[in-house]
Amino acid sequence: xxxxxxxxTVVRDLRPxxxxxxxxxxxxxxxxxxxxxxxAWEAKLVGRRVEAVDRRGKWxxxxxxxxxxxxxxxxxxxxxxxxAPGVPAEDHTHVVFPLDNAHELRFxxxxxxxxxxxxxxxxxxxxxxxxxxxxxxxxxxxxxxRAALKGTRRAVKAVLLDQTVxxxxxxxxxxxxxxxxxxxxxRRADSLRPAEAERLLLAVRLxxxxxxxxxxxxxxxxxxxxxxxxxYQDEFxxxxxxxxxxPNCGKAIRSVRLAxxxxxxxxxxxx
DNA sequence: CCGACGTCCTGCTAGC
DNA sequence: TGCTAGCAGGACGTCG
Numbered sequence: 001x002x003x004x005x006x007x008x009t010v011v012r013d014l015r016p017x018x019x020x021x022x023x024x025x026x027x028x029x030x031x032x033x034x035x036x037x038x039x040a041w042e043a044k045l046v047g048r049r050v051e052a053v054d055r056r057g058k059w060x061x062x063x064x065x066x067x068x069x070x071x072x073x074x075x076x077x078x079x080x081x082x083x084a085p086g087v088p089a090e091d092h093t094h095v096v097f098p099l100d101n102a103h104e105l106r107f108x109x110x111x112x113x114x115x116x117x118x119x120x121x122x123x124x125x126x127x128x129x130x131x132x133x134x135x136x137x138x139x140x141x142x143x144x145x146r147a148a149l150k151g152t153r154r155a156v157k158a159v160l161l162d163q164t165v166x167x168x169x170x171x172x173x174x175x176x177x178x179x180x181x182x183x184x185x186x187r188r189a190d191s192l193r194p195a196e197a198e199r200l201l202l203a204v205r206l207x208x209x210x211x212x213x214x215x216x217x218x219x220x221x222x223x224x225x226x227x228x229x230x231x232y233q234d235e236f237x238x239x240x241x242x243x244x245x246x247p248n249c250g251k252a253i254r255s256v257r258l259a260x261x262x263x264x265x266x267x268x269x270x271x
Numbered sequence: 272c273c274g275a276c277g278t279c280c281t282g283c284t285a286g287c
Numbered sequence: 288t289g290c291t292a293g294c295a296g297g298a299c300g301t302c303g
Contacts, residue, residue: 003296034279076296111280113297154274170296219296260276
């Protein structure tokens, strides 16, 4: 679900609501998330003040005054929000951190593909990723990007979704980026000419930037850190628009299954 | 090693 | 109108 723009929106929403606040407790549901919770973390969290809220790829990082990090992944259906006192907990609320201002920081996730974990410091968290997280799209060196494309026989779309190559792109923005670059997502990555590779990287950055400006895309579950929906779904050129006219040429958008995911493209504009 | 595919889970809806 | 198979924004393990 939430990709880079959605996570970035949550981070920006939560930052003013959390920085300077202290976590005064932890409550959990009995259901397991993707990564298991350790009760030993609770004593280390309670009483700590939040110093920073950041993002890396699709990971959300809450930095505490002890130097420790609360690491959150929203998976497909995760919501991470601050709610005012007295707001009843929704179904599938799995982790709740009461704050020192009587508000609550809540993690809710119907499908439980998301996770909330604790690391003693940032190096410990980075070590846990063991090279599974590539650079942010804006930090990815064009030569590295070209090499990543050249070095594989997979489809372009599969490379965009590969978090070790570039962090943060998911199914929606992979499709939208391919459309913006006028590149067929089914093409073999190693068939892209240097100019096409460059166009695709710039398209990824542009699409993500615009999506952040629209506070991300709300298809069904996603909301920002205070519960508001995003707007970028109104800007989709291809995603979820099978059969509808291409905004560029009018030909019907097609959808196929690729890299295990639904993939949308314009059969005329994307070569 | 690489790449394709299944799996985890619940809710919604497309299509019959 | 009502029902249900299949699909959903992600990550990771397994298998060939």
